[in-house]
Amino acid sequence: MTCLRLPATRPGLTRLAELIRQGGLVAYPTEGVFGLGCDPQSRASVEMLYALKSRPQAQGFLLIGAEVSQLEPYIDTDRLGAQRYAEMRASWPGPITWVVPRSARTPAWLVGGHGGVAVRVTAHAPAAALCRAAGTALVSTSANPHGLAAATTVEQVLAYFGESLTGCSKRRRAVSGVRAVRWPRPGCAGRRSS
Template sequence: MTEILYPELPKDLKLIADKITQGKIFAYPTESVFGIGCDALNNHSIEKVINFKGRDYSKGLIVISDDTEKLKSFIEKKYYELFCSKVRREKKPTTWIVPSESNISPLIKGDSSKVAIRVTSHMVCKKLCQYSNSALISTSANISGQEPLKIFNKVKKEFNGKIDFIVNGVVGGYNKPTQIIDLLTEDVIRKS
């Protein structure tokens, strides 16, 4: 049975942080849907997320954090300040496609030389990143090709016994997944 944890409870928040650093796979609310995630630096856990979802390895994954500093190691150094300035100016949750450092796992980048990253605006996501001191993998809580889940009870029903834990909470007020913009070209890859 999958454990349900409550981020508003200090003991559960510490337990969540411990489980993230141990490489556990979990579901959690984001700005617009529930996500499936793990520590973004744990390749074994990332591979488990990809396999669990039945996701194509070539697609890559989104990395989220509560601040730009935790994302710095993912971004090619010469583009970090540009990324920070775009994050400060953008008013709605935005996933940025940025040139990545060469040592970033292909599990995260997929077939690309770029990485998808977002500074999250969702309070639960921020807490998870802060308390675990980690950037997190974020991919929609669904099996590839199916609709992403937005309601805790549906996530619990669908994923009970299949992942390590579920963070209780509600998704943010956005009806669609976050917009995706290429940092350098400013092309909008996905509208929100």
């Protein structure tokens, strides 16, 4: 496979989105590091991503979207409850990741051994634009082999994965830090952690 190095422009973004829709794995800048992404409905793509990262499939992946509507098919809103759903929606777009009950339509290969699914509506303009261009939520994970530091530059992404990726944004650095918050599942004792 050849990794297309695409400029961080509208045509480059459009081509990355096409690669995602065709089952490709792409690298793109996120809030703090480069991310790897693919179509969450493509089992083959998700399995390639697990293999590429040497990530245990029991861990599952995060889904990001540009709008709540891109994530709703993956969320069991009845089990989540109206109050938590409203709280979650009010926190987005932003850096908060919620672990919520997954819908029956959520593929098992996305969540590993978990009953929930991690979701976030990103406020990061390039990542949101990629979701919009692809027309779907994206599997999103840091660009690094399991256990190694996440890539913050295109050069690091290519050093880790070389030609194993289908496409890569040529933006040189990810732009800022992010702190994700994992909330306890409804009905579970516990407190917010950061």
